[in-house]
Amino acid sequence: MTAIEDIPLTDVTTTVRAACPHDCPDTCAMLVTVADGKAVEVRGDPDHPFTRGGLCVKVNNYPEKTYSPDRVLHPLRRTGPKGSGRFERITWDEALTEIADRFRATIDSHGPESIMPVSYLGTQGILNGLSVGDPFFHRLGATVTERTYCDSGSCTAYSMTIGATAGVAPESLVHSRYIIIWACNMISTNLHLWPFVAEAQKRGAKVVVIDPMRHRTAKAADWHIPIRPGTDGALALAMMHVIITEGLTDEAYVRDHTVGYDELVERVRDRTPEWAAEQTGIPAEDIRTLAREYATSSPSMIRIGVAIERHAGGGQTVRAISCLPALVGAWREVGGGLLQLPLWAHPVNWGALIHPELQKTGTRVVNQYLLGRALTGEMELDPPVNALMVYNSNPLVVCPEQDKMAAGLAREDLFTVVSDHVLTDTARYADIVLPATTQLEQHDIMFSWGHFYITLNTPAVAPEGEAVSNTELFRRLSTAMGFTDPCLHRTDEEILAESYDWSAPQMAGITLESLRETGWARLNLPSPDEYAPHAEGNFPTPSGKTEFRSSIENNFVVPLFRQLSNDHQPGQPVDPLPHYIPPRETADTGYRLNLISPKSHAYVNSSAGDQDKQKRVQGEQKVVLHPQDAQERGITSGQYVRVFNDRGQFVALAEVSEDIAPGVAMSPMGTWRKNAKDDSTVNAVNPFRFADLGNAPTFSDTRVEVEVV
Numbered sequence: 001m002t003a004i005e006d007i008p009l010t011d012v013t014t015t016v017r018a019a020c021p022h023d024c025p026d027t028c029a030m031l032v033t034v035a036d037g038k039a040v041e042v043r044g045d046p047d048h049p050f051t052r053g054g055l056c057v058k059v060n061n062y063p064e065k066t067y068s069p070d071r072v073l074h075p076l077r078r079t080g081p082k083g084s085g086r087f088e089r090i091t092w093d094e095a096l097t098e099i100a101d102r103f104r105a106t107i108d109s110h111g112p113e114s115i116m117p118v119s120y121l122g123t124q125g126i127l128n129g130l131s132v133g134d135p136f137f138h139r140l141g142a143t144v145t146e147r148t149y150c151d152s153g154s155c156t157a158y159s160m161t162i163g164a165t166a167g168v169a170p171e172s173l174v175h176s177r178y179i180i181i182w183a184c185n186m187i188s189t190n191l192h193l194w195p196f197v198a199e200a201q202k203r204g205a206k207v208v209v210i211d212p213m214r215h216r217t218a219k220a221a222d223w224h225i226p227i228r229p230g231t232d233g234a235l236a237l238a239m240m241h242v243i244i245t246e247g248l249t250d251e252a253y254v255r256d257h258t259v260g261y262d263e264l265v266e267r268v269r270d271r272t273p274e275w276a277a278e279q280t281g282i283p284a285e286d287i288r289t290l291a292r293e294y295a296t297s298s299p300s301m302i303r304i305g306v307a308i309e310r311h312a313g314g315g316q317t318v319r320a321i322s323c324l325p326a327l328v329g330a331w332r333e334v335g336g337g338l339l340q341l342p343l344w345a346h347p348v349n350w351g352a353l354i355h356p357e358l359q360k361t362g363t364r365v366v367n368q369y370l371l372g373r374a375l376t377g378e379m380e381l382d383p384p385v386n387a388l389m390v391y392n393s394n395p396l397v398v399c400p401e402q403d404k405m406a407a408g409l410a411r412e413d414l415f416t417v418v419s420d421h422v423l424t425d426t427a428r429y430a431d432i433v434l435p436a437t438t439q440l441e442q443h444d445i446m447f448s449w450g451h452f453y454i455t456l457n458t459p460a461v462a463p464e465g466e467a468v469s470n471t472e473l474f475r476r477l478s479t480a481m482g483f484t485d486p487c488l489h490r491t492d493e494e495i496l497a498e499s500y501d502w503s504a505p506q507m508a509g510i511t512l513e514s515l516r517e518t519g520w521a522r523l524n525l526p527s528p529d530e531y532a533p534h535a536e537g538n539f540p541t542p543s544g545k546t547e548f549r550s551s552i553e554n555n556f557v558v559p560l561f562r563q564l565s566n567d568h569q570p571g572q573p574v575d576p577l578p579h580y581i582p583p584r585e586t587a588d589t590g591y592r593l594n595l596i597s598p599k600s601h602a603y604v605n606s607s608a609g610d611q612d613k614q615k616r617v618q619g620e621q622k623v624v625l626h627p628q629d630a631q632e633r634g635i636t637s638g639q640y641v642r643v644f645n646d647r648g649q650f651v652a653l654a655e656v657s658e659d660i661a662p663g664v665a666m667s668p669m670g671t672w673r674k675n676a677k678d679d680s681t682v683n684a685v686n687p688f689r690f691a692d693l694g695n696a697p698t699f700s701d702t703r704v705e706v707e708v709v
C-alpha cells in the first residue's frame with residue numbers, strides 16, 4: 001500500500017468543515033472539498049440537523065466566487081472619476097500609508113468624528129463580521145455608526161413585550177398544529193426552516209401565510225391571506241378583539257404570566273374585524289376565521305419575518321403580534337409560541353469583541369440608513385463626514401435614497417476606502433479598494449439568528465492574491481495609525497477564544513477543541529421535542545411576564561446595533577399599550593401604488609448580485625403588478641416600465657400577475673446599479689424615514705407610480 005506521504009499532492013482530496021458566512025438565518029454547515037490546494041466544491045453537511053445536506057442557490061457554487069476573475073486581488077487606487085471603476089494596482093504599504101495619512105489629515109483639521117465607518121453583515125462571522133472594525137474606530141474616535149437596517153425595530157418591540165428571549169427551537173415547529181408565517185418568504189429566505197413546517201403540514205397542521213405577495217412559500221401554504229403592506233398591526237389588534245370578545249383567551253395563562261390585560265381589553269374594544277378590514281383589505285370574516293383557528297388550534301405558532309417591521313408602525317405591529325401567543329396560552333406547549341430571532345440563545349461575548357470602553361462618551365452617532373443625507377450635507381453634521389471606510393456592506397445598493405448616496409459618494413472632497421471581494425457599486429466610488437478574503441480563505445466562528453447551532457469555519461485554502469481577512473485588515477490599519485492597544489492586535493486565535501462566553505450554561509460540553517473535531521454543535525438547550533421555554537412564563541422582561549402593558553417607557557435601539565455605544569440616550573416616550581400606526585405614505589402623495597422591495601431569491605441582499613449563475617436565476621430588476629393596476633396603465637408583462645416618485649426612479653421589467661395584491665407593486669432588492677437598465681435600482685425610490693421603534697427602516701412604506709418607458 002502507498003504511504004500517505006507518497007501520494008502526489010494532486011491526488012489528495014480533503015474535506016474541510018466550514019460555515020456559510022451569509023446574513024441568513026440558516027447559517028449552514030458546509031463541507032468544502034479541496035483538491036490540489038483548490039476548493040472544488042461546497043456541500044451542506046448531511047449530518048447537521050438543520051442544514052440536512054443542502055445549501056441554496058445563493059451559495060452552492062461558492063468556489064466560483066472565490067476564483068472569480070472579478071475578484072479584487074490587490075489593493076487598488078482610483079485613477080478615473082469616482083464611479084468610473086478605473087483603478088491601478090498599488091502595494092499594501094502604499095494603501096495603508098495613504099489611508100493613515102488621509103485619516104490623520106482629516107483628524108487634524110476636523111476631528112476624528114469626520115471619519116465614519118460603514119459596515120453591516122457581508123459576513124456574519126463573529127471574527128470578521130458585525131463588530132470587526134468597532135474597537136479600531138472607537139480608538140480612533142470616529143463617528144459611531146448605528147446599524148438598524150434589519151430587525152432593530154422588531155427587536156425593540158419584542159424586548160418591550162416578551163423580553164430578549166431566544167424563543168422556541170425552530171425544529172419544534174414539527175409539533176405545531178397551526179403555523180402563521182407572517183411577512184416571511186421562507187422558501188427563499190429561510191429555506192432550511194421550511195422542511196420542519198412541511199413536516200408539520202404533513203402531520204395535519206394548517207399553514208397560513210400573511211403577505212401582499214403570493215410567493216413560493218404562500219403557494220405551498222394552506223391559506224394565503226393577502227394584506228396591504230404596513231397594516232399588519234390592525235390585523236393583529238383585530239385578532240385580539242375577536243379572541244377576547246369570543247372568550248377564546250387562556251385565562252389562567254393570562255392571569256399568571258401577563259401584565260396589563262384589562263388595559264389591553266379596553267385598547268382593542270373598538271378594533272373590530274370590520275375596522276381592520278378597512279385598513280388591511282382582508283374581509284372581516286377571514287379575520288374572524290383566522291383569529292378563531294389560531295386561538296383554538298394547539299399548539300399554534302407564529303413565525304415573523306424581518307419584513308414585518310418595515311413601515312411607519314412596524315414596531316407596534318410586532319408589539320401586537322408578540323402579545324398573541326400569551327393571550328391564547330400558545331407558549332404552554334412544545335411547538336407553540338413565537339419564532340423571531342433565536343440569536344439571543346447564543347452567548348456571544350460582544351463586549352470583548354467591540355470594546356465599547358475605548359469609545360469616548362458623547363461621540364456622535366449617525367445612522368447608516370441616513371448615509372445619503374449625511375454625505376450630501378442634507379443632514380447637518382459638524383464636522384461633516386470627510387472620510388468613509390466601508391467593509392461588509394454595499395450601501396449604494398442597500399440604502400434608501402440611492403441617488404443621494406451616489407451624489408454623496410461622488411464628492412471630490414470625500415476620501416472613501418472600501419474593502420470587498422469585488423468592485424461593487426459602492427467600491428467603484430472608492431479612492432482606495434482593499435481585497436478581502438472569502439469564507440473559504442479565513443477563520444471564523446458563527447452564531448445564528450435562525451437556530452441554536454454554533455459553527456466553526458476553518459479556512460480551506462490559502463487566500464487568493466493579496467486578499468486579507470477583515471481581522472487582518474484592522475490589525476494592519478491599527479499598525480499604520482500607530483495604535484498599540486493589545487485588543488487591536490489580537491490574533492484570530494485570541495479573538496476566537498474571547499468570542500463566546502464558554503462558561504455559559506448553554507455552552508456546557510462545547511469547546512474550541514471539540515468544535516475543531518465536529519465543526520458545529522447544538523447549544524446545550526433542551527431537545528426541540530421537549531422545549532417549551534415559556535410554558536411557565538419566565539419571560540426576560542422586568543416583570544418576568546408578557547407585558548401587554550410594557551414597563552419599558554422609551555423607544556430605544558438595541559445597543560448591539562450601535563457598536564454598543566456608551567452614549568445611552570433614552571428615546572421618545574412610547575404609548576405602553578400596543579396600538580395601530582397606519583402607513584405614512586398614502587395616495588395623498590399623488591402616487592397610488594404601494595411598493596415593497598423584499599429579498600431576491602438568488603442573491604443575499606446585494607451579495608452574489610454580480611455572479612453569472614445567480615444573475616441568470618434572478619433575472620433583471622423586475623416589478624410585479626396586479627392585472628388591474630397594469631391594465632389601468634396600459635402595461636403588459638415583458639415591457640420596460642419606469643417606477644418613480646419624488647425621490648427617484650428606476651427602470652424595471654414588468655411582470656403582470658395575480659400573485660400580487662391590487663394596489664401593491666413588488667420589486668426585489670439586491671440588483672446592482674451597474675446591471676440595471678437605468679443605472680438605478682429599487683432603493684432609488686425608498687424613503688429615509690424611520691419606523692416608530694428601534695430606528696427601523698421603512699422600505700415597505702413607499703408610494704410610487706409606474707408607467708411604460
Ligand SMILES: Nc1nc2c(c(=O)[nH]1)N[C@H]1C(S)=C(S)[C@@H](COP(=O)(O)OP(=O)(O)OC[C@H]3O[C@@H](n4cnc5c(=O)[nH]c(N)nc54)[C@H](O)[C@@H]3O)O[C@H]1N2
Binds near residue numbers: 186307597602604
Ligand atoms: N434569498 C435570500 N435570502 C435571504 C436574503 C436575501 O437577500 N435573499 N436576506 C437575508 C436577510 S438579511 C434577511 S433580513 C432575511 C429577510 O427575510 P424575510 O423575513 O423573508 O424578508 P423579505 O424577503 O424582505 O420579506 C418577506 C415577505 O414580506 C412581505 N412583506 C413586505 N412588506 C410587508 C408588510 O407590510 N406586511 C406583510 N405581511 N408582508 C410584507 C414581502 O412580500 C415578502 O414576501 O432574509 C435573509 N435571507
Ligand SMILES: Nc1nc2c(c(=O)[nH]1)N[C@H]1C(S)=C(S)[C@@H](COP(=O)(O)OP(=O)(O)OC[C@H]3O[C@@H](n4cnc5c(=O)[nH]c(N)nc54)[C@H](O)[C@@H]3O)O[C@H]1N2
Binds near residue numbers: 393604
Ligand atoms: N429596499 C430594500 N433595502 C434593503 C432591504 C430590503 O429588504 N429592501 N433589506 C435590508 C436588510 S434586512 C439588510 S440585512 C441590509 C443588507 O445590507 P448589507 O449587509 O450591506 O448587504 P450586502 O449588499 O450583501 O453587502 C455586503 C457586502 O459585504 C461584502 N463582503 C462579504 N464578505 C466580506 C468580508 O469577509 N470582508 C469584506 N470586507 N467584505 C465582505 C460583500 O461582497 C458585499 O458587497 O440591506 C437592507 N436594505
Ligand code: SF4
Binds near residue numbers: 022192
Ligand atoms: S445563504 Fe442561507 S440557506 Fe444559503 S447556504 Fe448560506 S446559510 Fe444556507
Ligand SMILES: [Mo]
Binds near residue numbers: 306
Ligand atoms: Mo437583513
